[in-house]
Amino acid sequence: MKKMTHAFLWMAALLAVNSLTGQGNLQIPYQLHKLPNGLTVILHEDHTVPMIAVDVWYHVGSGYEKPGRTGFAHLFEHIMFEGSGNVQEGDFDNLLESVGGNNNGSTNTDRTNYYEILPSNGLDIALFLESDRLGYLLNAMSEGKVDGQRDVVKNERRQSYENRPYGLAYQTIVENLYPKDHPYHWPTIGYMDDLTAASRDDVAEFFKKFYVPNNAVLTIAGDIDPEQALERVKYWFSEIPAGNPVVKPVAPNFVLEAPKYLTMEDNVQLPRLYLVYPTPAYFTPGDAEMDVIGNILAGGTSSRLFQKLVYETGMAQNVSAYQSSQALGSMFMITVTARPGHTLEEIMNVVDGEIARLQEEAPAARELQRVINQQESQFLSESQSLLGKAEALQEYYYYTGNPDWANEDLNRFKALSVGDISAASVHYLKPKNRLVLSVVPQGQSGKLDVRR
Amino acid sequence: MKISLYSSILFFALIGTLPLAAQKAERSTYPSPGALRPLQLPKVQEFRLGNGLPVYLIEKHDLPIVQMSFSFNAGSMFDPATMPGLASMTANMMNEGAGDRDALALAEEISFLGISLGAGAGRENLNVELFTPISKLREALPLLGDLILKPRFDAEELDRKRTESLVRLAQAHDEARIIASTAFNQMVYGKGHPYATPAGGTEASLKAMQVGDLQSFHREYITPANGFLVIAGDMTRAQAEAELGTLFRSWSGGMLKAKAIPDAPKPKGVQIYLIDKPDAAQSELRLGHPGVARSTPDYFPLEVMNTILGGSFTSRLNNNLREVHGYSYGAGSAFAQLKGKGLFLASSAVQSDASDKSLAEFMKELNAIKDVTAEEVGKARNYQALGFPGNFESIEGIASQVANVISYNLPDGYLNAYINELLKIQEADVERVAKTYVDPKNLVIVVVGDQAKIEPGIKALKLGKITILKKEDVLGPLPQIGE
Numbered sequence A: 001m002k003k004m005t006h007a008f009l010w011m012a013a014l015l016a017v018n019s020l021t022g023q024g025n026l027q028i029p030y031q032l033h034k035l036p037n038g039l040t041v042i043l044h045e046d047h048t049v050p051m052i053a054v055d056v057w058y059h060v061g062s063g064y065e066k067p068g069r070t071g072f073a074h075l076f077e078h079i080m081f082e083g084s085g086n087v088q089e090g091d092f093d094n095l096l097e098s099v100g101g102n103n104n105g106s107t108n109t110d111r112t113n114y115y116e117i118l119p120s121n122g123l124d125i126a127l128f129l130e131s132d133r134l135g136y137l138l139n140a141m142s143e144g145k146v147d148g149q150r151d152v153v154k155n156e157r158r159q160s161y162e163n164r165p166y167g168l169a170y171q172t173i174v175e176n177l178y179p180k181d182h183p184y185h186w187p188t189i190g191y192m193d194d195l196t197a198a199s200r201d202d203v204a205e206f207f208k209k210f211y212v213p214n215n216a217v218l219t220i221a222g223d224i225d226p227e228q229a230l231e232r233v234k235y236w237f238s239e240i241p242a243g244n245p246v247v248k249p250v251a252p253n254f255v256l257e258a259p260k261y262l263t264m265e266d267n268v269q270l271p272r273l274y275l276v277y278p279t280p281a282y283f284t285p286g287d288a289e290m291d292v293i294g295n296i297l298a299g300g301t302s303s304r305l306f307q308k309l310v311y312e313t314g315m316a317q318n319v320s321a322y323q324s325s326q327a328l329g330s331m332f333m334i335t336v337t338a339r340p341g342h343t344l345e346e347i348m349n350v351v352d353g354e355i356a357r358l359q360e361e362a363p364a365a366r367e368l369q370r371v372i373n374q375q376e377s378q379f380l381s382e383s384q385s386l387l388g389k390a391e392a393l394q395e396y397y398y399y400t401g402n403p404d405w406a407n408e409d410l411n412r413f414k415a416l417s418v419g420d421i422s423a424a425s426v427h428y429l430k431p432k433n434r435l436v437l438s439v440v441p442q443g444q445s446g447k448l449d450v451r452r
Numbered sequence B: 001m002k003i004s005l006y007s008s009i010l011f012f013a014l015i016g017t018l019p020l021a022a023q024k025a026e027r028s029t030y031p032s033p034g035a036l037r038p039l040q041l042p043k044v045q046e047f048r049l050g051n052g053l054p055v056y057l058i059e060k061h062d063l064p065i066v067q068m069s070f071s072f073n074a075g076s077m078f079d080p081a082t083m084p085g086l087a088s089m090t091a092n093m094m095n096e097g098a099g100d101r102d103a104l105a106l107a108e109e110i111s112f113l114g115i116s117l118g119a120g121a122g123r124e125n126l127n128v129e130l131f132t133p134i135s136k137l138r139e140a141l142p143l144l145g146d147l148i149l150k151p152r153f154d155a156e157e158l159d160r161k162r163t164e165s166l167v168r169l170a171q172a173h174d175e176a177r178i179i180a181s182t183a184f185n186q187m188v189y190g191k192g193h194p195y196a197t198p199a200g201g202t203e204a205s206l207k208a209m210q211v212g213d214l215q216s217f218h219r220e221y222i223t224p225a226n227g228f229l230v231i232a233g234d235m236t237r238a239q240a241e242a243e244l245g246t247l248f249r250s251w252s253g254g255m256l257k258a259k260a261i262p263d264a265p266k267p268k269g270v271q272i273y274l275i276d277k278p279d280a281a282q283s284e285l286r287l288g289h290p291g292v293a294r295s296t297p298d299y300f301p302l303e304v305m306n307t308i309l310g311g312s313f314t315s316r317l318n319n320n321l322r323e324v325h326g327y328s329y330g331a332g333s334a335f336a337q338l339k340g341k342g343l344f345l346a347s348s349a350v351q352s353d354a355s356d357k358s359l360a361e362f363m364k365e366l367n368a369i370k371d372v373t374a375e376e377v378g379k380a381r382n383y384q385a386l387g388f389p390g391n392f393e394s395i396e397g398i399a400s401q402v403a404n405v406i407s408y409n410l411p412d413g414y415l416n417a418y419i420n421e422l423l424k425i426q427e428a429d430v431e432r433v434a435k436t437y438v439d440p441k442n443l444v445i446v447v448v449g450d451q452a453k454i455e456p457g458i459k460a461l462k463l464g465k466i467t468i469l470k471k472e473d474v475l476g477p478l479p480q481i482g483e
Helices: A008-020 A072-079 A091-098 A120-140 A143-162 A169-177 A192-197 A200-210 A226-237 A287-298 A304-312 A344-360 A365-382 A386-400 A406-414 A418-428 B008-015 B086-094 B103-113 B134-149 B155-172 B176-189 B203-208 B211-221 B237-247 B299-311 B316-324 B352-368 B374-386 B388-392 B395-407 B414-423 B427-437 B451-461 B471-475
Strands: A031-034 A040-045 A051-058 A102-107 A112-119 A216-222 A260-266 A272-279 A316-324 A330-338 A435-441 B045-048 B054-059 B065-072 B116-121 B126-133 B227-233 B270-276 B282-290 B328-336 B343-351 B443-449 B465-469
Touching: A031 A226, A040 A226, A040 A386, A051 A120, A051 A386, A072 A102, A072 A112, A072 A143, A072 A200, A091 A102, A091 A120, A091 B374, A112 A120, A112 A386, A120 A200, A120 A216, A120 A226, A143 A192, A143 A200, A143 B282, A143 B316, A143 B328, A143 B343, A169 A260, A169 A272, A169 A330, A169 A435, A216 A226, A216 A386, A272 A344, A287 A304, A287 A316, A287 A330, A287 A344, A287 A365, A287 A406, A287 A418, A304 A316, A304 A330, A304 A344, A304 B103, A304 B155, A316 B155, A330 A344, A344 A418, A344 A435, A365 A386, A365 A406, A365 A418, A365 B103, A365 B126, A386 A406, B045 B237, B054 B237, B054 B395, B065 B134, B065 B395, B086 B116, B086 B126, B086 B155, B086 B211, B103 B116, B103 B134, B116 B134, B126 B134, B134 B237, B155 B176, B155 B203, B155 B211, B176 B270, B176 B282, B176 B343, B176 B443, B176 B471, B227 B395, B270 B451, B270 B471, B282 B352, B299 B316, B299 B328, B299 B352, B299 B374, B299 B414, B299 B427, B316 B328, B316 B343, B316 B352, B343 B352, B352 B443, B352 B451, B374 B388, B374 B414, B374 B427, B388 B395, B388 B414, B395 B414, B443 B451, B451 B465, B465 B471
Parallel strands: A040 A216, A260 A435, B054 B227, B270 B443, B270 B465
Antiparallel strands: A031 A040, A051 A112, A051 A216, A102 A112, A272 A330, A272 A435, A316 A330, B045 B054, B065 B126, B065 B227, B116 B126, B282 B343, B282 B443, B328 B343
């Protein structure tokens, strides 16, 4: 992400699940158009405030990178803000700020997004900026710009990962969960050495391959007249030629034949346990079940793991469990931070006990209904935000082909029975099919961690 | 819903008939914005419940949801001197069981309904907030009533929360960000100042805290006379009066609470505090001094000045530290404004080997802000003024804007005048407040980083006296956590 703090990179999938879920008869009315150069345009009208959200998704993320060239999708995202053929360096932000606009972008394994939130009278400015960097970025690309953003990204890595307690756990998890030839084998932020090695030519090649209208979706939500807005989109974007079709990465099938046990030392007071299971891809069968299981196990004070680990025994300071949904396969991750005097082994035993209980005995109907109620409420809350709606349209379109898939999304959950939940926990939460990472204070390897 | 898919064949037929030049957008000059569309600010209705609680209602009926935000003068600045952390613990414990429901039952019900309901304490206020779909309002209101009127404060729950807070104190020792901000507050205000006391409590205060302390804090501060309620969303005045009148009938009395905030003395010269965090990949930097109260007549010029200095992406600090030098992922500044004098703070996390150079750049920018250009002022005031309507997208945002006006006693029509007041600001106003409110000669600087690596460079800058502190000097020793 360009500006904000960066838990987002690896929480993106989780946030996306939260932002997209729906209510009774959920709808985000929209129009969908396709320009001859392949650009997809989605428009949503809402006049609550005189503002608009202009949101562009490029269907490329760190999963499209190659080993040795990691961190590119994200480094590239940074360079997109540094000016283009007809926009001087710095003026991307100058222009937007001078009309009251904010902007940002973010990168995950599957996609890169860019957005502007601004008063509706600035529509042309946002479209000019977005079209110029899609059409003419390379005209203004220099070694200096790549070097500058390389330094910024390295500091992003230091700030959000290296200098943060437990900040390198995620990297260790993906490296060890996914095989070497899997597109999710490396962290989205990339490795320091690869960032150092990125040249202007590498960056240019990446641009030509992925930043083409036929690999982009532009969504505008807010105070617009859709017909006029479409005219302006055509005016700014039609001249940009289509590129070659983008080849989507393919993930090799893999199973963990045996559990993997890893230990990392970090500058922390408390040990933390991560249990990670490979699970079905976003919106494929099993994905909704894992969302529900995450909620039953660790959604709030009354959830099962919270009750056992924090409330009843006081063994843990906190616990989370969630499905991190992604295009080529998801991860289900349980994270528990131990309190002083407790080992991660003790904690894992309790977690395993609760998983076994869920496998043996269907949850209460009320535990399933809770998820549906929360999603309906969440959808209403998110519906207030222009960017929230633009992102929902984008996300549904990318993963399902239908921008207004909110109802269908909710129906996935309504269609589940409590038996389905137990069945999914049997199928996906097998002890042999998981990675167990212990992060322990310096010098505590072999004492507080889980070893086998 | 309407879907139109343009066939590419049709389009190519069209394009063939037009000269290509006509298809190109004009890019030689930047486009200008069109006419600004006005923001229609919602009307605020004011009334009181029978018990005297002031209510501010903003009706908004486009979505079936409602937000209720209670605000009490009961933040951590009201902690007794002998018991820091009491306000925060009282708020946390209001969530741990109320009325007939114990902690688990209350949490389960809130979670089942899919509503958001909870209490939390900040420095000035203790807030209770409810967000609910109208379809769940009937079930949500009794929970809200219980949480405010009948928190259980069970002793076992307090023991649980006590342990949780002690562990959190221990975890703060891992976080350079927290160490830096805590140290900065203490050094600017002095440790006993109501804006600098440890809001999360200390080992001693947490271990001493009893149910009776919470009960009396609650009794004294959570009263209709000491707070107000803002409602935004799908509710009429008649509904609000009827529903809440019944719910809060038994609630009465109390007194309006206020506390005199001692003036924080200006630092004398530049005082540098360096705290060691061995092997840190970055150094956390904090620079600043006492700032202004929210009631300052200079609010608008200060907004514009701070935007130029460090309040936006294109601000001087961010541009310098991030875009020009690449020392950091971001740098910024803020005037935290409270009822008393808040903080002026400039901050960043910078790569360790550039700690000294970054400090030098900060000093350069703090000195240079007394001169600004017309272009900078134009951009900054537009950025703040024209983006303002974005605060009114959601009912949570609307409630928060209105609550600010009430809390800080801002004048009638304040929100309506906001945009125009900002657009009036000129260079001379900005330069005047920069000279008045930013003083690089009398400054507190806190650096948390790898001392062995960064101390020599910082010393060589000769900015001022360097005091070496341990994180325990700031946070206290690691707490002993028993079972």
